[in-house]
Amino acid sequence: MTAYPNVIELTRALVGMNTINPPGNEHQCNSYLADLLKQAGFDVDLAEFAEGRSNLVARLGRQDKDDLPICFTGHLDTVPLGTEPWSFDAFAGDIHDNKIYGRGTTDMKGGVAAMIVAAIDLAEQISDTQGIVFVLTGGEETGCDGAKALSERPEILGRAGAIVVGEPTSNKPLIGHKGALWLRAVCRGITAHGSTPELGINAVYAACQAIGKIENFGFNVPPHSVIGSPSINVGRVQGGINVNSVPDYAEFDIDIRTIPSQDHSTIITHLGQYIGQDVSLEATVDVDGVISDFSDLWIQDVFNCTEKILGTPLTGETAKYFTDASVLTPAFGNPPTIIIGPGDAAVAHKTDEYCEIDKLHQAVEIYTSILKRWCLTI
Numbered sequence: 001m002t003a004y005p006n007v008i009e010l011t012r013a014l015v016g017m018n019t020i021n022p023p024g025n026e027h028q029c030n031s032y033l034a035d036l037l038k039q040a041g042f043d044v045d046l047a048e049f050a051e052g053r054s055n056l057v058a059r060l061g062r063q064d065k066d067d068l069p070i071c072f073t074g075h076l077d078t079v080p081l082g083t084e085p086w087s088f089d090a091f092a093g094d095i096h097d098n099k100i101y102g103r104g105t106t107d108m109k110g111g112v113a114a115m116i117v118a119a120i121d122l123a124e125q126i127s128d129t130q131g132i133v134f135v136l137t138g139g140e141e142t143g144c145d146g147a148k149a150l151s152e153r154p155e156i157l158g159r160a161g162a163i164v165v166g167e168p169t170s171n172k173p174l175i176g177h178k179g180a181l182w183l184r185a186v187c188r189g190i191t192a193h194g195s196t197p198e199l200g201i202n203a204v205y206a207a208c209q210a211i212g213k214i215e216n217f218g219f220n221v222p223p224h225s226v227i228g229s230p231s232i233n234v235g236r237v238q239g240g241i242n243v244n245s246v247p248d249y250a251e252f253d254i255d256i257r258t259i260p261s262q263d264h265s266t267i268i269t270h271l272g273q274y275i276g277q278d279v280s281l282e283a284t285v286d287v288d289g290v291i292s293d294f295s296d297l298w299i300q301d302v303f304n305c306t307e308k309i310l311g312t313p314l315t316g317e318t319a320k321y322f323t324d325a326s327v328l329t330p331a332f333g334n335p336p337t338i339i340i341g342p343g344d345a346a347v348a349h350k351t352d353e354y355c356e357i358d359k360l361h362q363a364v365e366i367y368t369s370i371l372k373r374w375c376l377t378i
Contacts, residue, residue, distance in 0.1 A: 002039050004120050007360045009101065010113035011352065012093030014076070019138075021077035023052065023349040026138030026146070028057040029076040029109075033116060033136060040123045041135070045156050049149035050239060053138045056154050060123060061131010061375070063081060068161030069131040071323055071332065072367070073121065074112040074341075075140030077102040084351040095350065097356040106343030110355035111166030112136060113361035114342055117333035121364075122371055129375035133160055139325050143182070143285035147327035159334035160332045162298050165323050168343025168355075173306050173363050176291035177319040178227055179258040179326065181267060184251060185210065186280045187239075191248040193350040200246030201354060204239040211237070214254065217274055219267070224259040227318050230258045253284070258287055258323075287326035291318065292336045298374075302338050305369045309362065320345070 005013060009137030017028045027048070034056055042058040049055060061069050081090050081103060088094040088101040095101075100110070119132055126132065135157070150157050152236060187207045192200025211234050223229040230256065239250025264286055272281050290293045292299055294316035303314050319339050329337045342363035343355050 004036065004040070004117070007113050007117045007347065007364050010117060011100055011105060011110045011355065011360060012374050013321065014109040014113060015093040015100070015104050016091055018079050018091055019077050021139060022049070022288050023142045024077050024138050025052045026076040026125040027052050027054040029319070030054045030136055034058065036116065036120070037134065040120045040148060042123075042128055046148065046330040047153060047156050049138065049146055053146070055138060055146045055150050056134065056136040057150070057158070058134040059120070060127055061129050066131035067316045068159055068165040070371065071133050071135055071160035071163045071328070072115045072166065073135040073137070073328055074108050075114060075137045075146070075324060076112065077141050078107065079141050079158060079349045082351055086269055087352050089282045095357070098357050100119065100124050100357060100360075101352060101354045103353055106353050107348035108167050108341055108343055110343055110360050111168065111341030111363065114167060114360055115164075115198060116165055118364050118367035118371060126375040128370065130161075132371060133158060133374060134330060137324055144287055144324050144327045145248065147266065147324040151291055151327050155210035156329070157331060161334055162335050162374065163325060163329060163332065163336065164336040164367070165325050165339040166341035167319065167323050167339050168341050168345045168348050169319065170344050171306070171310060171340060171341055171342055171359055171366055172314060173302050173340045174319045175316045175377070176227065177289055177322055177325070177339065178230070178321040179262070179264070179289035180287050181256040181258055181264045182281060182284055183254040183256065183268065183271075184282045185254060186282075187250045187278060189246065192246040193275035194246060195244050200248070203245045203250040206278055207237065208254055210279045211252060212276050212334045217271065219262065221261055222259065223359070226316060227259050227289065230259050242355050258289060260291055286323055288330070289322070289323045290329050290337055292338070296336045298336050299338065301373055302340075302370055305373060306366055307341070309366055309369065326377050
């Protein structure tokens with residue numbers, strides 16, 4: 001009989017594989033998980049989308065035309081470590097005070113581990129039901145790159161009747177998130193010696209003027225009843241090559257989070273007109289938001305079973321961040337989608353990232369309940 005890792009062991013194993021994006025190198029995680037799932041009876045596809053980078057699609061169940069499986073999805077890439085020193089080895093999975101520390105513990109290798117453990121534990125019971133499909137991706141942190149690659153291969157992605165996204169929510173179910181539109185803004189000028197600035201055109205000044213306008217940019221749309229209002233933020237500015245030259249190039253990055261009523265191409269047009277024709281705008285990330293109907297029967301079932309486990313009433317809230325659901329939900333034909341995972345969003349991307357061990361065990365219980373309700377109708 002095969003001995004599979006428990007959720008703590010599996011989280012630590014995944015954290016021990018450096019999948020900082022860039023460059024990603026997610027294939028090492030997906031290859032390891034593929035072997036586990038094969039041993040448990042899953043049919044597995046590893047789909048490479050760049051060197052050392054792959055997506056994993058694993059299925060268990062009848063896969064009948066009329067009985068759609070439930071999709072559990074998560075990403076294996078992580079963000080860089082940052083400049084602040086860590087108190088723990090970022091890739092050791094050290095355990096201290098009921099927490100596992102390491103890059104990706106909360107976002108979101110702990111969630112992936114909990115999903116895998118729940119499914120393997122139930123594998124024999126659900127093998128002759130509508131079943132489950134795992135979609136484990138790379139490249140989510142830089143704009144759902146892996147999910148986009150999968151969406152172009154429907155023969156591998158297949159179908160699903162509902163989606164569970166294991167992003168960090170402290171195990172509270174969320175019904176959607178805003179879209180993300182990241183723009184690279186470029187200003188060009190004419191270089192000159194710093195002692196004769198009148199002979200040049202300063203691109204940094206042009207960028208500063210545009211940024212000043214952006215601070216007061218209004219989207220002129222009413223807030224969404226659940227997701228709220230769109231937002232805009234300038235997150236990076238770069239220009240010039242040395243102090244004694246007039247810079248002929250400057251660029252800055254704009255982070256826009258959108259609501260369902262907004263069209264991204266229209267936003268680009270309106271923003272470009274607002275800040276002036278001397279600034280060129282190019283989208284670097286362009287993903288739509290996701291919102292599920294809180295009254296949907298499956299959504300309500302997930303909330304009911306989660307409330308029993310958490311012991312607290314829940315409401316239909318949404319996430320602040322975007323997820324691979326931006327791509328996978330429309331690719332699967334817009335089934336109801338829930339975001340729920342053991343990580344704490346407040347520590348995602350931070351130095352000394354961690355995931356609470358109690359939350360990991362609780363996530364296994366929640367995922368097990370969701371999977372049983374879908375496949376075994378209990």
